[in-house]
Ligand SMILES: NC(=O)C1=CN([C@@H]2O[C@H](COP(=O)(O)OP(=O)(O)OC[C@H]3O[C@@H](n4cnc5c(N)ncnc54)[C@H](OP(=O)(O)O)[C@@H]3O)[C@@H](O)[C@H]2O)C=CC1
């Protein structure tokens with residue numbers, strides 16, 4: 001193990017660029033949605049539940065042939081950690097040589113998880129949102145911040161509206177965003193006012209009950225929901241799910257892991273990879289939901305990008 005290079009959060013941040021990540025992930029999601037001939041192998045993640053401490057440990061292996069990416073992420077998520085001032089998600093990724101199975105790198109998985117999730121939401125938004133000027137963000141944690149950073153980089157965002165169940169969190173994120181990007185930012189005390197004028201909504205919370213329900217929204221609003229990754233948890237109301245065109249990252253993951261999909265019984269229109277392939281329509285003039293569970297293939301592709309970049313640096 002000592003001979004395997006370790007790449008920490010700073011290496012990952014420096015190596016990964018949202019533009020590159022989006023291009024690589026777009027192709028990998030398309031490969032995944034081709035079925036067996038796409039060259040992606042990805043079982044449903046195995047999740048152990050630590051009931052006593054409200055925690056979860058998930059093992060996420062994947063192989064993406066087109067990227068030469070063979071990896072396994074181990075991620076814990078403990079919602080109660082925020083009260084202890086600890087990260088709620090902790091992750092490591094082990095990358096392997098595809099030809100021999102030799103482990104070739106171990107790296108931080110927290111930054112990768114944040115960046116690749118935001119990059120995948122950006123891909124969904126690129127295809128499914130009619131307009132991308134006004135962004136409403138529900139939540140103020142790691143994913144909320146990463147999504148804002150990615151969306152500001154990738155789209156011409158003009159205004160950002162933020163709501164969090166604890167107003168302090170929203171105020172804190174708003175200060176960071178306005179200092180970093182100089183974009184107009186407003187904090188809202190209720191979800192309904194926050195989303196009313198949005199072109200794109202990001203829901204990135206640890207809620208277990210729906211926080212976004214039917215209310216006044218733009219008719220062609222696009223919603224990315226990245227929270228509620230457990231079959232009993234919901235972030236979006238059943239009514240909202242049933243009155244939207246629902247896209248997912250993986251039909252298998254969504255039907256097994258997403259309370260938003262399972263409890264609402266909403267029809268899944270298709271996978272975002274099928275949209276990229278042009279196999280199903282991007283209904284950008286209607287209300288769309290992209291339900292993201294997070295896929296191992298995304299971590300494998302991101303980890304391979306980091307590894308290649310770091311190896312390249314050694315040669316220069
Ligand atoms: N789809 C994917 O690929 C991925 C999904 N996720 C999921 O995304 C969600 C956000 O993750 P992340 O940002 O990393 O987590 P963080 O812990 O960093 O942030 C969680 C956010 O949710 C808020 N929150 C906590 N409890 C509630 C509640 N009961 N109702 C409403 N809001 C609440 C927190 O507010 P406060 O801090 O003020 O309490 C905070 O704003 C989680 O569900 C996570 O599991 C994570 C990684 C990948």
Ligand SMILES: O=C([O-])C1=[NH+]CCC1
Nearest residue numbers: 075077229293294295
């Ligand atoms: O994809 C991922 O890493 C996760 N999704 C939900 C919790 C962690």
